[in-house]
Amino acid sequence: MKKILGAGILFLSLTSFAQTKEDSIQFSKISTEILNKGKSYYELRDLTKNIGHRLSGSEAYEKSVKWAEQKLQEAGADKVWLQEVMIPVWERGKESLYIKSNTGKWTKLKMLSLGNSEGTRGKDVSGEIIMVKSFAEYEKLNPDQVKDKIVFFNYPFSQSYVQTFRGYSDASAYRSTAASLTAQKGGKFAIVRSLSSAFDDVPHTGAMRYKDDVTKIPAVAIGNTTADKLENLLKSQKITAKLNSNCGMKGEKLSHSVIGEITGKKDQSVIVVGGHLDSWDVGEGAHDDGTGIVQSIEVLRTFKNLGIKNNHTIRVVCFANEENGVKGGIQYGKTAKETREKHLFALESDAGGFSPRGIALEMDDAKINQIKTWIPLFLPYGAYDFDGRYSGTDIYPLHDMGVPTAELAPDSQRYFDIHHTEEDTFEKVNRRELLLGATVMTQMIYMIDQNW
């Protein structure tokens, strides 16, 4: 028995060695192909410069649907189709925020209404600003102190976390709940310090939501240096703010996610790789999430160009409406449940097109441990961190159905400098960083396809 076992182990480790060598060669082919012939950077330029930002419900979003359909066809998909999704329509319109100090002079502030926020319907709404630095401080205020006031939530983005996503998570409740909290105590509108890792004057938009049974008052974001200046002014005097905005929800609309796939040679179990096609209505939606879209298309193209025989169906999903509703992801999950299509794995890229550092994994321990045995293959490509336990927003519905999910984990230092701002432009994306991310994604999809 001992002898047989010994032979068995020897056999296994020889197979494993040969397999590792073959995988290593395939990893290198993928990297060489993408770093030299990848088209995702040029596709991103096209998407960001010729279409630009593309909020759900906008004409630009509909253009991007046609664009993605075409790019998937060009990449060599066997089949491309649109998936119907009912999406919420939010529009910004004109907006302005002024403050007035002791001098009596109105000063205009750079600002952005938060996504999904209602506005002032084109009327001036003004009141005295009161500032709080935290929820704890706000809780201590009586409704009397808040009534008819403008509440300025000035909670700073923590610089202490090495992973900036932790700083973002830490502060994000201020963006999402400021309006509801202010409304509950009778305030007129809320001003939020931007969720930004930069020290500049760029306001960051992003989704907020109203709690049930609150008056839907406006919420706006200001940049960090404006927030600091306002904090300083408030130390010595009363400040009045005046908001005039036209944003608001404009019902629902039929739209689409875009899907393309190469059919499995062994079976039609599905491996999903994707990002979201929509963006906020500022900047160009480059890192969020144009990069995820073009990288996902690069994965499919690379399988085709290298002639890799995929066992399972590899499906690129360009999700609709991640930013203000996740309706694309929800619809995809619902459809997958209805059709009982077997999903093996889903990988999203929605953390920016920066140099990859690893892949976050959300699945059972046995699968995580198996993937971790592949780390030596990934290390030469800069991917070492497989310890994240989260995955992309759009694929949570799949995760909730029991599908193992994952997200590309790129370097996070620059993302929240530009996230949801006018600064999220093509120029902020580095070609090689983007291509290297696509390389690691393709390598992971290859390993899953070969081994699951």
Place this chain on the structure above:
Amino acid sequence: MKKILGAGILFLSLTSFAQTKEDSIQFSKISTEILNKGKSYYELRDLTKNIGHRLSGSEAYEKSVKWAEQKLQEAGADKVWLQEVMIPVWERGKESLYIKSNTGKWTKLKMLSLGNSEGTRGKDVSGEIIMVKSFAEYEKLNPDQVKDKIVFFNYPFSQSYVQTFRGYSDASAYRSTAASLTAQKGGKFAIVRSLSSAFDDVPHTGAMRYKDDVTKIPAVAIGNTTADKLENLLKSQKITAKLNSNCGMKGEKLSHSVIGEITGKKDQSVIVVGGHLDSWDVGEGAHDDGTGIVQSIEVLRTFKNLGIKNNHTIRVVCFANEENGVKGGIQYGKTAKETREKHLFALESDAGGFSPRGIALEMDDAKINQIKTWIPLFLPYGAYDFDGRYSGTDIYPLHDMGVPTAELAPDSQRYFDIHHTEEDTFEKVNRRELLLGATVMTQMIYMIDQNW
């Protein structure tokens, strides 16, 4: 014996566990201090915007010497001094390169003379261009074919390497030897395709050198898109090039490296951390190597601000003349040998102020293996790669004396897009990436100081 050994191991591992915990706390303190209160980003802005590029021998370099002296004092150095260095003086002056095709019309090309190259002394030098794609192709040419010609070395920067430094090393011999090779066969001057990972029209300068006994003919670099256009033109017609330049070596000059230290509490063995203060005469010398300078000063300041009792002397060296002579590094090594000052370790940062990925180590295996046991401490800060076996140019003289040396290994994807160009500006540096590099450097210096 067995029992005693057992107890010994238990004792050791408990000590080690407690030590690791203490180190981990210290790592966190260093990170929190630098990410929140680090001044290196603002110092870099000052250096790059108020002094700018600072080639050896220039007035700007002398300003940067005074600047570094002051910053080291402000950072809390116990002692700051200048080390005399004789440096070569190279000046660019006016320069222009034109080409003429069949149409007979002269077209101006963007170009930069290579550093240390002689020019045309203000006279037009012209001739027919012949292109080679590699040294192998050039070797096949007879002197007759090269005589009085302009040789265009059009060897591309390889995109295939994940570490861009490998692509740079692969192509760098073209920059350094093109002029000598051309002169050996009687050519008039050499044009080199830039050592650039970008696909743009930005020429990259950088050091060339003349072989002994060759005529010192000029060498210039052109950007990649210009190189591609020229290659295309040459397919169908003869192209004449005309160079007019004034660059050249202008003798030697007394200059200085800048040194500051905090004295060791236990002994005065020296731990060096540094970068080079000089830069090429284009752009702002931001990533090359302003970042290394301000990060090294950050290390010293952080030891002071956190009140860390350093066992050994921690010495920041801002080396003179790395770019076109390495005279600062050579002088430092020479002085260290003369004074017989014991050097424990030297760390350089000269690969850009990007997110750290590890530290390259050049020392004996026992020391490398010891440092590798510290990797779990570094991982939360994104440093995982301790497999590089090289170190900074300025500390090679120390290495050659037997001192263990190392270099910060940041993400390399963007560096050679901007290296030695007009584009190497402050705006290309991200605050958090720079600070995280300084964090990992400080952590490494801390570990060496505590354990060696």
